[in-house]
Amino acid sequence: MSPAEPRSYDPHATVAGLDGELLRLEAQAQLSWPAELAALRRAGLRDGVTVLDAGCGSGAITARLAQALPGARILALDSDPELLAHARRRLAEHGERVRVLEGTVQDPPPAARGADFALLRLVLQHQADPVDAVRGLAATMAAGGVLAAIDVDGGLWGLAEPFFPELMAIHARAWQSQQQRGGDRFIGRRLTRILSRAGLLEPTLELAAAHSDQLGTERFAALLDPQELQPRVADGTLTLAEYGRLHAAYRRFMQDPEALVMTVSFVAAGRVPG
Template structure:
């Protein structure tokens, strides 16, 4: 499956070969840098949600395994299953999990009630019909199991000083392009209702913050740098002048000794209700045990 067909298959907005200006290799580097920047804070939240006591952890949308490898180090006693629809991406996660499975998150080849904890990290913002994924997650979770969805909300992404109001239109173009492709960069505000509608109990929201008091300013390039905008020029959604403006403001920011940035992330979690029997009319034959 090509990167382009991958995006079409899930009906969403993520195309790894065209997410940064560096193609697939650039995206692999971006995902690794993103995980390095914030996973410690994310793991603190996940531990508060009980991931340390899970015997089986399922990571959906694992991609090349940047987070999978960190989960393996943090949870050495758990069975770790990594799933992604893109075999080319998932091949880079070889050795990071007990099982690597190429599958659509909305049609998992796993038995009912077979995992204890499911993590979706920056996945649902790209999925056109997230309710289908959450319904499937509920099916594979054991009663009392937890789903944790870590994602973004453009309306409360964080704060930076100095700020550049002239970039507001540029960032709006990126959000609009993602929405046109079936994504939603404000998915977090919808997640509690989506989880409840899918049948989960007790949705809770847990924010986390990452600042350049703890990381070099340059480490925030995956989020604040202009490389994410370069594919929008190729697609016609952004002009070269706007890209140059973003590049200039990022250069100013990262070289300013007084610059400060705080990025906010959010994990919305919920519990699979107790007392559920296996769902009827769902194919589980041949699913791995």
């Protein structure tokens, strides 16, 4: 894909720019990570091995992996040099144990090879060919290793109360536009199939939930804030009036003391043959 084409993932695309996206990734990680980590441990994540965070972005999850697995060697790989610069600063405190590497998940550089456990979190939804991405990554892992993919699905993103049915229609349109930019916001339901088709064995699937009654509604603010959809106004997918309605609903929701929200991550994993 040439740089001029619209991309499924563009960390600069909101008015809040890269800083806004870094905050959003951090808020997202903070919310979902405890339940996702528990699911990853059940899928075979353990301490003392080599773990690859493939498509590590800002390092929000890599830092949490390093904390949860004090005896593991951690590799963090991404293709975006700016996000990697941030990840390097963020992960420097771990010294040699955590290495940050530039490259693609389809064809990782030699230093990113041989992992016993690899994680693709919120990465496959942005791939034009997710099976090819998983196959490429799995081919570089240790035989018998585990490859896990965590992603979302617009059809089962979670729930919110009070419920605004008109917002669902607006979101559905924005998610469809991601499809046109080479991504898939409905990938969660296909994760096990993708792992199987890429040659991984015994694929498993768990849903990991984050609920505002446990975490507080405020912690979900960065995820519910429609600012992520601003580029969809610029490209004509949403009108300014629709965006305004989304924003008003978001403000009403955040001010409602009875509001509740739950989000769902899909956690799939499979074993590398050998």
